[in-house]
Amino acid sequence: MFALTIVTPTKILVNGAEMEEVFVPAHRGELDIYPGHAPLLSTLTEGVLRYRLKDGGKEEAVAISWGYVEITPGGVQILAETAESKKDIDLQRAEDALSKAIEILENPNAQPEDVEKYHHKRRRAEARIAVSKDEFQ
Amino acid sequence: MPSLKDIRSRIDSTKNTQKITSALKLVSAAKLRRAQHNIVNLRPYAKSLLTLIADVAETQKVEHKLLAQPTEDPKSILMIVLASDRGLCGSFNAGICKFTEQKLSEMKSQYDKVDLIFVGRRVKDYFARRKVDPVEYITGLDKDISYELAADVAQKAIKAYEKGHYDEVKIVYNEFKSAIAQDVVCERLLPVDTDGVNSFDNDEEPRFAKDLIFEPAPEKIIDELLNKHFAVQVYRCMSESVASEHGARMTAMENSTKNAGELIKGLTTTYNKLRQASITKELIEITTGAEALNG
Numbered sequence: 312m313f314a315l316t317i318v319t320p321t322k323i324l325v326n327g328a329e330m331e332e333v334f335v336p337a338h339r340g341e342l343d344i345y346p347g348h349a350p351l352l353s354t355l356t357e358g359v360l361r362y363r364l365k366d367g368g369k370e371e372a373v374a375i376s377w378g379y380v381e382i383t384p385g386g387v388q389i390l391a392e393t394a395e396s397k398k399d400i401d402l403q404r405a406e407d408a409l410s411k412a413i414e415i416l417e418n419p420n421a422q423p424e425d426v427e428k429y430h431h432k433r434r435r436a437e438a439r440i441a442v443s444k445d446e447f448q
Numbered sequence: 449m450p451s452l453k454d455i456r457s458r459i460d461s462t463k464n465t466q467k468i469t470s471a472l473k474l475v476s477a478a479k480l481r482r483a484q485h486n487i488v489n490l491r492p493y494a495k496s497l498l499t500l501i502a503d504v505a506e507t508q509k510v511e512h513k514l515l516a517q518p519t520e521d522p523k524s525i526l527m528i529v530l531a532s533d534r535g536l537c538g539s540f541n542a543g544i545c546k547f548t549e550q551k552l553s554e555m556k557s558q559y560d561k562v563d564l565i566f567v568g569r570r571v572k573d574y575f576a577r578r579k580v581d582p583v584e585y586i587t588g589l590d591k592d593i594s595y596e597l598a599a600d601v602a603q604k605a606i607k608a609y610e611k612g613h614y615d616e617v618k619i620v621y622n623e624f625k626s627a628i629a630q631d632v633v634c635e636r637l638l639p640v641d642t643d644g645v646n647s648f649d650n651d652e653e654p655r656f657a658k659d660l661i662f663e664p665a666p667e668k669i670i671d672e673l674l675n676k677h678f679a680v681q682v683y684r685c686m687s688e689s690v691a692s693e694h695g696a697r698m699t700a701m702e703n704s705t706k707n708a709g710e711l712i713k714g715l716t717t718t719y720n721k722l723r724q725a726s727i728t729k730e731l732i733e734i735t736t737g738a739e740a741l742n743g
Contacts, residue, residue: 320493320595320680321486338663352504353663354672377676379500379669390496392595392676 314386
């Protein structure tokens with residue numbers, strides 16, 4: 312049993328489907344989860360979440376912002392604040408957000424709270440662009 | 449006595465009004481469906497979040513400022529009041545305003561400080577006339593209920609709460625029961641109450657394995673979870689309020705459409721009677737005239 316469930320505020324994205332592999336952007340870096348992983352509870356940060364269905368299924372990728380992952384012997388439960396797949400993402404908007412964030416982050420006079428905020432924005436934009444362009448390998 | 453023309457024009461204007469109200473009703477019905485959909489979809493997310501908080505707090509014996517403490521005597525409170533920007537929705541806004549006003553007078557004896565956040569123009573206007581000012585005022589809820597807006601409000605409230613400005617955060621909104629029934633309720637959002645929501649009973653196995661790894665530490669995780677939980681709750685209340693608004697507007701508009709129909713019926717009857725009377729009068733005049741000539 313290695314079932315994945317992904318819940319977001321707007322929908323249940325994956326409901327207990329059997330997985331081969333799940334890849335999440337966890338708090339302390341990216342986690343590649345295979346069946347038999349140790350029980351773990353971790354928060355997730357902005358990044359690309361990937362999962363591959365069992366029996367040679369296609370790999371799916373979504374850009375997430377915040378969430379948590381809970382690994383139990385039965386499978387993986389993921390709660391994501393946002394989960395956008397390729398078709399939900401406006402590439403132009405993400406690129407604009409990225410260039411704006413970089414501009415603010417490179418400004419030496421930026422406010423500390425702005426730096427924090429735009430640091431997250433930058434990572435969100437990068438995740439969106441990666442999903443949109445299929446460049447997350 | 450109104451002339452035939454007067455009645456005719458009244459019938460026409462009532463018909464136009466009826467067209468508008470029935471169109472508004474259809475629009476509200478469509479918006480209501482979407483808002484309802486929102487609420488239903490949010491439920492599993494909100495539930496798993498709260499269950500996890502309760503489980504972590506209980507198994508890891510975590511204490512947090514945002515979690516309910518057994519002994520408390522709240523002295524200051526922040527109230528978030530959700531109403532709408534637009535009228536034509538029956539008693540939706542009036543109900544909220546009256547309820548809040550009553551609550552405020554009750555609270556005066558219990559609390560030293562009561563601050564308000566108003567969402568929606570109607571509630572702000574109502575209290576502006578009564579010289580009550582909010583600390584924060586937000587509009588534009590009915591266009592699109594975005595999670596970002598809710599998270600933003602939540603962030604401000606939680607910051608003030610953590611700084612110790614408030615002992616409690618409550619929210620007043622119209623709870624969505626069905627398209628025709630809404631209830632004004634007052635819920636406590638902070639501190640978070642986790643009684644009876646954990647996933648296990650005392651005799652059952654806890655959900656977490658003994659060797660569960662926490663990344664980061666449980667205290668840090670619960671802090672993030674509680675922050676998000678609060679945002680989700682604000683979002684949920686906003687969604688319910690918006691769904692209630694559309695429900696109330698739909699019902700109000702259906703009633704107006706019906707009333708307009710009755711008005712038109714009544715006016716048409718009067719119109720026909722008047723028309724008949726004038727025909728009869730004319731006939732009498734003609735026949736009397738003819739009689740006089742013949743005589």
